[in-house]
Amino acid sequence: MQSRQSQTLRLGECPRKVVGWDTMVPVVDGTERRYVSLDNGASTPILEPVRDVVDEAYKWYSSVHRGAGFKSKMSTYLYETARKKVATFAGADDGAVVIFVRNATEGINVLATRLGLQPDDVVLTTVMEHHSHLLPWRQFCRVEHVNVDDNGRVDLDHLQLKLTECGSNVRLIAISGASNVTGVVPPVSDIARIAHQHGALISVDAAQLAPHRKITMGPSGAEDSIDFLTFSGHKMYAPLGSGALIARRELLTQDVPHLRGGGTVSWVGLEEVVWNPSPGRDEAGSPNVLGAVAFGAAASILGEIGFESIVEHERELTTHALDRMRRIPGVTVYGPADVPVAEDKMGVICFNVEGYAHEHVASILANEWGVGVRNGRFCAQPYLERLLGLNKDEVLDYRTRMFGGEKFGLPGMVRASFGIYNTIEDVDTLCDGIEAITRGEHVEYDRDEVTGDFIPRGFEPDPADYFRW
Numbered sequence: 001m002q003s004r005q006s007q008t009l010r011l012g013e014c015p016r017k018v019v020g021w022d023t024m025v026p027v028v029d030g031t032e033r034r035y036v037s038l039d040n041g042a043s044t045p046i047l048e049p050v051r052d053v054v055d056e057a058y059k060w061y062s063s064v065h066r067g068a069g070f071k072s073k074m075s076t077y078l079y080e081t082a083r084k085k086v087a088t089f090a091g092a093d094d095g096a097v098v099i100f101v102r103n104a105t106e107g108i109n110v111l112a113t114r115l116g117l118q119p120d121d122v123v124l125t126t127v128m129e130h131h132s133h134l135l136p137w138r139q140f141c142r143v144e145h146v147n148v149d150d151n152g153r154v155d156l157d158h159l160q161l162k163l164t165e166c167g168s169n170v171r172l173i174a175i176s177g178a179s180n181v182t183g184v185v186p187p188v189s190d191i192a193r194i195a196h197q198h199g200a201l202i203s204v205d206a207a208q209l210a211p212h213r214k215i216t217m218g219p220s221g222a223e224d225s226i227d228f229l230t231f232s233g234h235k236m237y238a239p240l241g242s243g244a245l246i247a248r249r250e251l252l253t254q255d256v257p258h259l260r261g262g263g264t265v266s267w268v269g270l271e272e273v274v275w276n277p278s279p280g281r282d283e284a285g286s287p288n289v290l291g292a293v294a295f296g297a298a299a300s301i302l303g304e305i306g307f308e309s310i311v312e313h314e315r316e317l318t319t320h321a322l323d324r325m326r327r328i329p330g331v332t333v334y335g336p337a338d339v340p341v342a343e344d345k346m347g348v349i350c351f352n353v354e355g356y357a358h359e360h361v362a363s364i365l366a367n368e369w370g371v372g373v374r375n376g377r378f379c380a381q382p383y384l385e386r387l388l389g390l391n392k393d394e395v396l397d398y399r400t401r402m403f404g405g406e407k408f409g410l411p412g413m414v415r416a417s418f419g420i421y422n423t424i425e426d427v428d429t430l431c432d433g434i435e436a437i438t439r440g441e442h443v444e445y446d447r448d449e450v451t452g453d454f455i456p457r458g459f460e461p462d463p464a465d466y467f468r469w
């Protein structure tokens with residue numbers, strides 16, 4: 001019998017330990033540049049040790065839970081071990097159930113259907129939420145929104161006020177563990193305590209938080225413990241579409257699962273159904289075994305690297321980036337921009353460059369500097385409007401223009417988000433690119449009226465030329 005001996009990965013090794021770290025991409029001058037990936041807030045690349053674990057699992061890949069063969073037993077072992085690894089990563093105890101889902105969005109939707117929310121109930125959330133933590137409650141109950149201050153931090157006084165106004169109707173406080181726009185990290189333990197003191201529960205969307213900070217759900221029933229937690233593997237250096245909803249088992253009150261079918265039931269008659277206990281009840285159909293393996297491996301590896309060094313590294317990159325960006329004339333950074341970076345901010349920086357559309361800046365960085373960033377509204381429309389200081393009329397105006405088919409001049413920002421493998425050189429490439437833009441040093445761009453893209457004149461490399469199917 002062979003047993004795999006893994007070696008602990010250290011943070012300093014990460015720049016060369018992500019799959020494709022040295023990938024070259026075409027740029028406008030006809031040369032190629034090493035791709036600088038600064039869109040980790042969307043999806044991270046894959047850590048090589050995660051890929052290695054998945055490679056090893058391929059040969060054992062088979063049906064899960066139901067097969068009699070040894071490979072089925074192995075696949076079941078891998079899937080269930082991944083579940084334990086994810087629970088350990090999140091500091092969840094035996095009172096919590098880890099439900100594998102495709103991604104954080106699905107996890108939050110599963111939660112919303114299983115909470116047994118009633119029309120009079122209130123879910124108290126914030127204007128900083130990603131749409132995935134903002135929308136799922138609306139079909140079941142009333143949703144109230146807590147404001148943020150001008151730096152994008154949650155206004156805790158307003159939270160208290162809302163709790164007083166809504167009284168005992170508040171069933172749940174739904175809050176981001178960290179913002180995907182400003183990197184702001186709200187004081188989740190304090191908010192958990194406030195929620196529990198008011199007889200409410202707390203759901204934390206940890207999609208952004210999980211790869212950056214240590215999470216501790218805490219023991220069942222403790223005042224500052226988290227009741228429901230969701231996050232995704234694809235932002236944690238694992239591919240293959242897997243995420244988790246971790247829930248206090250006894251708090252999933254609505255019997256009927258989000259999806260119904262194979263795996264969710266222990267008894268079916270033509271008129272009768274008896275649901276399985278969770279997680280089976282909430283994992284309808286054949287599960288994504290390899291996705292779970294990748295996710296579990298990534299969770300373990302991040303834990304081994306250690307969040308102290310992850311936080312320190314990220315602070316160094318973010319401080320350096322903010323220090324350079326605040327010296328570039330015409331650059332506006334949104335959210336906290338203190339140097340050195342504030343304790344409650346992760347390595348996510350949103351900005352705009354005066355005189356340039358956000359799409360244009362992102363396109364120049366991609367096509368001339370080989371830097372991958374994100375631009376737009378990042379599935380956090382209300383938060384962006386707040387940070388940009390748009391009033392109601394301005395929001396209405398851009399809504400009208402957008403639905404009128406206008407593609408350009410709509411509000412948005414550019415986002416750079418750092419991962420464990422990024423380096424100071426990566427940050428410098430970004431800042432060099434931004435500086436060049438402010439000096440007007442870039443080629444001509446044409447606007448594509450259909451897609452809304454900014455395309456460098458005469459340069460449009462075809463992705464089909466870069467891949468052999």
Ligand SMILES: Cc1ncc(COP(=O)(O)O)c(C=O)c1O
Nearest residue numbers: 103104105130132180207208232
């Ligand atoms: C804060 C936050 N919540 C939820 C999501 C949704 O995650 P997923 O795409 O994995 O469903 C994202 C994705 O960017 C996010 O940043």
